[in-house]
Amino acid sequence: MSPVRTPEETRMMILETALDLFHRSSFTGTSINQIVDKAGITKGALFHYFKGKNELGYAVVEECLKRQIQEHWITPLATSVDPVSDMLAILEKMSQMLVDEPHILECGCPLNNLSQEMSSRDETFRLRLLELYRDWEDAIEKSIRAGIDAGNIKEETDPQSTASAIVALLEGSIGLIKVNKDMAYVARMGQGIANFLLSLKP
Amino acid sequence: MSPVRTPEETRMMILETALDLFHRSSFTGTSINQIVDKAGITKGALFHYFKGKNELGYAVVEECLKRQIQEHWITPLATSVDPVSDMLAILEKMSQMLVDEPHILECGCPLNNLSQEMSSRDETFRLRLLELYRDWEDAIEKSIRAGIDAGNIKEETDPQSTASAIVALLEGSIGLIKVNKDMAYVARMGQGIANFLLSLKP
């Protein structure tokens, strides 16, 4: 006989519902009532686990977004000595996700969305999101260093500024794709990104 | 004796106040009352000139943002045959603006802000903002073609995808600067952008 109340699952359900709604409709554009309704719980439950909407947002950043960045970027690049090829493979995988779930075409990147919306409005949000970006850039930077050592990247490449530029290029691309909402544009942008990455090879 | 009522000035005051507040606090984050208060007018006046908040937003895009893109990018690049150097000059000018008015550091790009916020929520917004991006990309694309013809850009460069990537890189950079809020990071990103642009030269 399974228990009626499963606190951990409830909390996780709230987090994932919030993540999904924040992704589709932004943070301020999503009301607590919407989260509660879609998660199939009540306001009492939500405020039992989180002090307020902001705290829920922080938790989404720390737990959900952090894990996504980790899975998609940091882990795959951790042992890479050919980051250009490996990043192209990651992008290929993400491009496939766009084909499978076309609604993502107009949703953008959850990390970028939340950053653009909240970082100038709430300092706690900014600092937590900044940490994720730092982790992401660091992972790319280290892989570039490894790539240089392995002879897979031009020696004169500056790892730090190149890593920042790569992240900027990716986030900017997703933002533009959101506005264009067009698979042909996705292909064009993919070519632009690929050309940039390939220019780093010797 | 100057007239008490100056309709055109009133309308322009509303537009510029709205542009400034949308830039600082986003579209949904700015209330009509805030606009009205800061512009020194009343709600009646605002609704006399614009059917609603969305229509005001459309006008801000069509009149204010369009002019800004035109001034900063399209006009300077129209006659360019060395777009890399000319774009670096534009960026240098914008970087100086950041030093003069540091609050922009956390405000981001008005066009990017509005796009990320509204393009998935209102189709009219998306289409109008998309038009501005197309104009911007077209201007860069054409200047790249001219640069190739003049021998200032590598022949194998694909103008279209490169133009898209440049816009993505710029918008992504401003977005990341907003999160980092740090002049040292601005310098790092500037170096990353410059390296990318310079890689287009023969």
Added chain:
DNA sequence: TTGACAACATACCAACCGGTCGGTTTCTGT
């Protein structure tokens, strides 16, 4: 079995939102 606390549920609140509407003031064509 029972007390204590975590895990929920629900009704309610003040503040704020975009928008309306009837009225007043200023301007302009005749």
Added chain:
DNA sequence: ACAGAAACCGACCGGTTGGTATGTTGTCAA
């Protein structure tokens, strides 16, 4: 001079927001 239109005012409205107060139900250790 005067009528009618444009410009502008500000009180008001229904709806929504994040958040709270209070009550009920399930769980588990003693």
